[in-house]
Amino acid sequence: MNKLLLPALLSVLLAACSSTGTDATGAKVEDRTGAGAGVATVTAPGMSGTGIAALTDPNNILSKRSVFFDYDSFIIKAEAKPLIEAHARFLVQNPQMKVLVQGNTDERGSREYNLALGQKRADSVRQALSLLGAKEVQIESVSLGEEKPRCTDASEACYAENRRSDILYSGEF
Amino acid sequence: MTKILAHARLLLAATLAFVALGAQAQLSIEITGSGASRFPVIIPVFENESSLSRGVSDVVRADLERSGLFNLIDIGPVTVPESRVPDLAAMRGRGADAVLAASILPQPDGRYDVRFRLYDTQKQTELGAMSLRMAPAQNRLTAHRIADFVYEKLTGQPGYFATRIAYVVKSGARYELQIADADGMNAQAALVSREPIISPSWSPDGQRLAYVSFEAKKPIVYVHTLATGQRQVVANFKGSNSAPTWSPDGGQLAVVLTKDGQSQMYVLNADGSGVRRLASSSGIDTEPAWSPDGQWIYFTSDRGGSPQIYRIPAGGGSAQRVSFEGNYNVTPRLSPDGKLLAFITRNNGRFQVAVQDIASRQTTILTDSARDESPSFAPNGRMILYATESGGRGVLAAVSSDGRVKQRLSVQAADVREPAWGPIQK
Numbered sequence: 001m002n003k004l005l006l007p008a009l010l011s012v013l014l015a016a017c018s019s020t021g022t023d024a025t026g027a028k029v030e031d032r033t034g035a036g037a038g039v040a041t042v043t044a045p046g047m048s049g050t051g052i053a054a055l056t057d058p059n060n061i062l063s064k065r066s067v068f069f070d071y072d073s074f075i076i077k078a079e080a081k082p083l084i085e086a087h088a089r090f091l092v093q094n095p096q097m098k099v100l101v102q103g104n105t106d107e108r109g110s111r112e113y114n115l116a117l118g119q120k121r122a123d124s125v126r127q128a129l130s131l132l133g134a135k136e137v138q139i140e141s142v143s144l145g146e147e148k149p150r151c152t153d154a155s156e157a158c159y160a161e162n163r164r165s166d167i168l169y170s171g172e173f
Numbered sequence: 174m175t176k177i178l179a180h181a182r183l184l185l186a187a188t189l190a191f192v193a194l195g196a197q198a199q200l201s202i203e204i205t206g207s208g209a210s211r212f213p214v215i216i217p218v219f220e221n222e223s224s225l226s227r228g229v230s231d232v233v234r235a236d237l238e239r240s241g242l243f244n245l246i247d248i249g250p251v252t253v254p255e256s257r258v259p260d261l262a263a264m265r266g267r268g269a270d271a272v273l274a275a276s277i278l279p280q281p282d283g284r285y286d287v288r289f290r291l292y293d294t295q296k297q298t299e300l301g302a303m304s305l306r307m308a309p310a311q312n313r314l315t316a317h318r319i320a321d322f323v324y325e326k327l328t329g330q331p332g333y334f335a336t337r338i339a340y341v342v343k344s345g346a347r348y349e350l351q352i353a354d355a356d357g358m359n360a361q362a363a364l365v366s367r368e369p370i371i372s373p374s375w376s377p378d379g380q381r382l383a384y385v386s387f388e389a390k391k392p393i394v395y396v397h398t399l400a401t402g403q404r405q406v407v408a409n410f411k412g413s414n415s416a417p418t419w420s421p422d423g424g425q426l427a428v429v430l431t432k433d434g435q436s437q438m439y440v441l442n443a444d445g446s447g448v449r450r451l452a453s454s455s456g457i458d459t460e461p462a463w464s465p466d467g468q469w470i471y472f473t474s475d476r477g478g479s480p481q482i483y484r485i486p487a488g489g490g491s492a493q494r495v496s497f498e499g500n501y502n503v504t505p506r507l508s509p510d511g512k513l514l515a516f517i518t519r520n521n522g523r524f525q526v527a528v529q530d531i532a533s534r535q536t537t538i539l540t541d542s543a544r545d546e547s548p549s550f551a552p553n554g555r556m557i558l559y560a561t562e563s564g565g566r567g568v569l570a571a572v573s574s575d576g577r578v579k580q581r582l583s584v585q586a587a588d589v590r591e592p593a594w595g596p597i598q599k
Binding site: 100102108109110111112113115116117119120123140141142143144145147148168173 | 369371372385387390391392411412413415416429431434435436457459460473480501503504517519524546547590591
């Protein structure tokens with residue numbers, strides 16, 4: 001499976017490298033509102049306005065968090081590459097940010113085996129983000145197996161919706 | 174890594190939930206099939222039983238009836254006192270091969286002695302006698318012990334009525350890990366959560382449950398002491414932590430971790446210390462299950478391309494494939510005598526409970542349902558409890574290991590899943 005994944009990712013990786021260079025964390029934030037009482041408010045890393053807003057701005061690809069998979073497959077499809085690339089770039093530019101990648105499966109079969117299958121889907125996304133420059137410490141891949149279905153009908157459309165990895169940032173899980 | 178969680182809040186939530194859910198959380202049991210030849214037996218009303226606010230003999234009869242192995246012959250409100258030998262010829266005339274003579278004797282401290290003797294009407298002999306002392310509220314437990322006594326005397330196998338089962342009830346976005354008597358009564362919530370709970374596994378002494386909870390947004394393995402509600406995280410490594418199962422001596426747990434890559438099996442001490450890798454494969458290894466003699470660990474692996482059951486020596490070594498028919502065989506569970514392997518097999522797209530005789534490798538599919546999961550043997554190996562689906566809802570069902578006796582256990586308006594049958598309490 002990795003053999004199929006790697007050439008595709010390398011091209012994405014090159015694209016990602018060429019597009020870095022701007023500092024998305026922006027200017028340092030200084031908050032003086034507490035100065036009168038002799039207390040300086042320090043804003044911790046990760047609260048950078050541009051970064052957080054981008055993650056939830058519906059017009060920004062970073063607000064898209066789900067990567068979908070084919071039945072019994074762990075290969076990231078071409079349609080998901082821009083999304084993965086954007087998140088990888090964001091993680092490279094914001095090394096203080098961390099993500100939890102949650103893998104999911106449809107409901108058929110053993111819960112524990114599905115948990116292991118969901119882990120494979122989460123690992124595919126983790127490996128892709130990692131190949132694109134995100135650091136190991138920034139990413140944890142876990143599985144929810146079949147336990148947290150987004151869609152609960154016993155239909156093929158629903159199963160497809162549930163064969164998914166979600167990317168969650170610190171504070172979102 | 175291991176830290177004791179004092180979950181007073183969860184305990185309170187569990188208590189409130191129990192009060193709130195009340196009667197509708199009770200499992201109701203429907204018998205859908207029974208053994209070919211059932212043993213005819215008379216369990217009369219006990220002498221002086223009317224002095225109890227809650228009955229005993231009706232619970233004994235229900236237990237024996239539910240097992241599918243007995244034909245309960247009704248003789249009406251007639252009592253058969255324990256203190257004298259009954260008219261065995263007359264009982265035989267009613268068609269019974271055995272009769273229980275039993276009496277209730279109130280004690281000065283407010284408790285009761287239940288004295289009983291079992292007779293064989295054909296051989297005209299006594300098969301055994303016992304006396305149990307109980308508080309009035311212990312009527313059901315006492316009845317289960319009497320049913321266990323009758324079952325063992327007449328079948329030669331230990332009974333399983335005075336045991337408990339664990340299972341998970343999902344109701345909307347609410348998950349409860351419940352513990353109930355083997356007849357589905359006295360359900361109590363051990364854990365209430367907004368996130369899924371899976372894979373409960375009983376410690377061999379029946380005092381603790383290991384399970385996987387997603388309350389921290391990822392699967393983490395806990396060990397939960399039922400009497401106190403004390404919980405301990407035993408596996409919370411980077412990645413997923415799942416599939417806990419106890420060693421037969423209760424000292425160790427096998428778990429599945431992804432801390433080093435794919436889902437792989439590890440063994441750790443019951444307090445979470447001393448984690449060590451059990452095996453290495455290039456694929457998924459999961460669902461470990463110790464053989465009762467402690468020699469083997471059975472597990473599911475996709476190392477051959479499709480999920481199949483394998484086993485390895487518990488101390489590590491090379492794997493042997495155990496399942497061969499079909500391309501989806503998962504969730505291996507050993508019978509308490511180590512002779513049978515229950516598992517889930519996919520048969521024409523339907524997931525069903527199967528058993529393999531380990532010595533002969535003869536495999537039999539026991540169910541005709543389509544969504545079976547999580548088989549779990551009764552402590553005497555006679556019944557297999559499992560999760561399935563009925564009318565779009567998760568229900569529990571049980572099938573005898575010969576496939577003849579079938580039962581369904583359901584909770585109204587909720588999904589029930591992940592059953593685990595507890596051990597015989599020593």
